[in-house]
Amino acid sequence: MKASNWPKRAERVSKFIKRGDNVLDLGGNNGFFKETCQGKINKYCVVDMCPGLNPDYVVDFNTDPYPDIVIDNCVVVCVGLLEYINDPVRFLKEIRKYGEKLILTYLQIPFQPEWGRFHRYKYVDILKFLEESGWELKHIEPIINSLELIFICELTTKEGEKDGS
Numbered sequence: 001m002k003a004s005n006w007p008k009r010a011e012r013v014s015k016f017i018k019r020g021d022n023v024l025d026l027g028g029n030n031g032f033f034k035e036t037c038q039g040k041i042n043k044y045c046v047v048d049m050c051p052g053l054n055p056d057y058v059v060d061f062n063t064d065p066y067p068d069i070v071i072d073n074c075v076v077v078c079v080g081l082l083e084y085i086n087d088p089v090r091f092l093k094e095i096r097k098y099g100e101k102l103i104l105t106y107l108q109i110p111f112q113p114e115w116g117r118f119h120r121y122k123y124v125d126i127l128k129f130l131e132e133s134g135w136e137l138k139h140i141e142p143i144i145n146s147l148e149l150i151f152i153c154e155l156t157t158k159e160g161e162k163d164g165s
């Protein structure tokens with residue numbers, strides 16, 4: 001069984017991008033998502049941990065500070081990344097500063113010993129993480145099959161409103 005198909009997944013995710021959207025692509029690899037969107041994206045910025053992929057920002061979300069990246073009306077795309085993040089709630093809270101809309105995917109497959117710590121959550125966990133971190137789920141659908149889902153989310157509250165600070 002093929003667990004995931006990157007081009008097919010990007011194509012499915014791209015239908016949630018509207019013409020003229022500004023996109024911040026977290027774990028965006030070499031930025032191939034922009035081409036998949038076939039000219040719909042206005043401003044595009046990639047963050048990835050691998051310098052060799054030549055992203056706009058080299059950041060390891062497990063160890064590095066989250067840079068301040070300011071993009072107006074930004075759609076945050078996080079495809080095939082959450083599986084690699086050690087503390088998903090912290091990550092989801094940190095990325096609230098980047099934009100009000102989040103397109104997230106998660107691959108839920110039975111535990112694979114050779115994949116180590118990856119792919120360890122169930123969808124109910126992801127829903128809980130989103131709620132805990134202040135993202136409201138607006139839509140959910142499978143990508144190729146129900147092993148991998150797309151979560152379309154919006155900020156529940158603006159940063160600082162939730163705790164009154």
Ligand SMILES: C[S@@+](CC[C@H](N)C(=O)[O-])C[C@H]1O[C@@H](n2cnc3c(N)ncnc32)[C@H](O)[C@@H]1O
Binds near residue numbers: 059080
């Ligand atoms: C499975 S690929 C997904 C690539 C692409 N987003 C897509 O749509 O298929 C995971 C990407 O996340 C990056 N990545 C993995 N762990 C990361 C981390 N801790 N911080 C930043 N990027 C990470 C990898 O370098 C890789 O490019």
